[in-house]
Amino acid sequence: MTKNEFLSKLAIELKKKNLADADEIITEYEQHFAFKMADGYSEEEIAARLGNPLEIAAQFGNAGAEEKSGGRKAAAITGLFIIDIFAGAFFLLLMAWEVIMAAFSVCSAAIAVCLFGNMRPWSLIPNMPYLPALVFGLSLIALSVLTATGCIYFAAFVRQLMRSYGRFHKNTIAAASGDAVLPSLGIVPRFPPGTYRRIRSVALFSLVLFVTCFIIGMVISMIMSGSFEFWHAWGWFGYCPGN
Amino acid sequence: MNIQYKKGVLELCVLSLLKKHDCYGYEISEYLSKHIDIADGTVYPILRKLRSEGLLTTYMQEESGGPPRKYYSITKLGLEVYEKERAEYLDFARKIEFLLEDDDNDKK
Numbered sequence: 151m152t153k154n155e156f157l158s159k160l161a162i163e164l165k166k167k168n169l170a171d172a173d174e175i176i177t178e179y180e181q182h183f184a185f186k187m188a189d190g191y192s193e194e195e196i197a198a199r200l201g202n203p204l205e206i207a208a209q210f211g212n213a214g215a216e217e218k219s220g221g222r223k224a225a226a227i228t229g230l231f232i233i234d235i236f237a238g239a240f241f242l243l244l245m246a247w248e249v250i251m252a253a254f255s256v257c258s259a260a261i262a263v264c265l266f267g268n269m270r271p272w273s274l275i276p277n278m279p280y281l282p283a284l285v286f287g288l289s290l291i292a293l294s295v296l297t298a299t300g301c302i303y304f305a306a307f308v309r310q311l312m313r314s315y316g317r318f319h320k321n322t323i324a325a326a327s328g329d330a331v332l333p334s335l336g337i338v339p340r341f342p343p344g345t346y347r348r349i350r351s352v353a354l355f356s357l358v359l360f361v362t363c364f365i366i367g368m369v370i371s372m373i374m375s376g377s378f379e380f381w382h383a384w385g386w387f388g389y390c391p392g393n
Numbered sequence: 394m395n396i397q398y399k400k401g402v403l404e405l406c407v408l409s410l411l412k413k414h415d416c417y418g419y420e421i422s423e424y425l426s427k428h429i430d431i432a433d434g435t436v437y438p439i440l441r442k443l444r445s446e447g448l449l450t451t452y453m454q455e456e457s458g459g460p461p462r463k464y465y466s467i468t469k470l471g472l473e474v475y476e477k478e479r480a481e482y483l484d485f486a487r488k489i490e491f492l493l494e495d496d497d498n499d500k501k
Contacts, residue, residue, distance in 0.1 A: 171441075178418050178437050178463065185419040201432030209438035333473050 151197040153183045163207030175210065226326035230319060237315055244308045251301045258294035262287040276386040282371040289363030296356040299349055306339035399429060403439055405482055408467060408475040411449065417462040440465060448474055 151159075157176060164172040179200070186196040200206065264275055265287035278286075314335040321332055341349065368380075375383035403425065410416060410424055422436040443449045448471035453461040467475070 175437065175441065179434070181417075181460065181462070182419055182422065182433065182437075184459075196433075199426075199432065200434035203434075206432075206434040206438065209435065211438075211442060332470050333477055 153193040156197040156203055159203040160207055163204055169210060223326045226322050230322055241312060248304055251297050255294045255297035255301060258290045262290035277384050279374055282367050285363050285367035285370060289360050289367055292356040292359035296353060296360055299353040303349060310339040311337050399431060404443060405478055407439055408471055411465055411467040415464045415466040417464050
């Protein structure tokens with residue numbers, strides 16, 4: 151079979167299948183002949199190695215032609231819209247929690263700075279000697295770091311959850327309209343292994359530091375005030391001994 | 394070897410090649426027929442199918458002294474599908490290998 155015989159047979163078969171991109175396919179085979187002939191093969195050899203044009207044409211599926219199923223798509227979009235309302239509320243809730251954690255972290259850090267600097271803005275921070283203040287400050291710094299780490303992980307989690315939901319959203323519409331569907335995404339955030347280990351060790355270290363310093367601070371306060379309920383001895387919460 | 398065995402994994406082989414670098418159709422055809430005994434013509438239907446599924450995209454590139462070549466490039470979706478199916482295939486192949494070799498040992 152010569153090049154022209156092969157290509158015209160292929161073209162006839164492809165026309166029968168009514169493919170939109172038949173010309174593009176033919177061009178590809180033409181180029182194949184051109185490359186092979188440049189390598190010194192004869193037209194017959196190339197055609198033989200390509201295979202039977204009838205069989206080749208049969209392998210071109212009807213992938214280019216798309217069928218529109220408008221009804222299914224509309225139903226899918228309506229359903230998704232309803233799910234979106236609930237999912238949106240859920241994501242808002244998660245984000246609100248993220249904001250609360252972040253605020254908590256910032257507040258802990260701010261109180262720690264006040265304790266270190268021996269500042270009492272608006273008398274919000276109760277009176278205590280400087281030594282327990284230092285230890286409590288350190289403990290609060292650790293708590294701030296701990297919650298900040300929690301924030302980072304939680305933010306990554308929420309982000310991945312939303313991406314996963316977005317992918318589900320996209321896929322549902324794509325599936326309903328007969329388009330290519332992407333693989334679904336997991337909901338667990340993936341960090342590079344080093345980052346994950348670092349987050350975990352920072353969280354653990356700050357947790358241990360927080361608990362240790364908190365207990366030490368309590369003990370020091372009890373010793374210095376000479377009372378187990380040192381907060382009474384130092385007149386916290388508007389309560390003064392002797393009143 | 395039965396052609397049906399090969400067809401299923403040819404797509405995977407195409408994706409694995411395109412993961413390394415973009416290729417034009419003839420390059421892919423040559424690469425596959427060098428390693429696997431298939432008719433040269435079978436590659437182009439596979440490329441078109443992968444493209445219509447959104448796993449590949451194409452672009453034209455001018456070459457000195459010749460018509461522009463159609464290059465195939467793997468998409469993000471293609472990479473995801475490749476990684477997933479590659480793992481599935483390797484796992485499957487390992488199990489089959491285990492079963493078949495087991496059978497071989499029984500005869501001895």
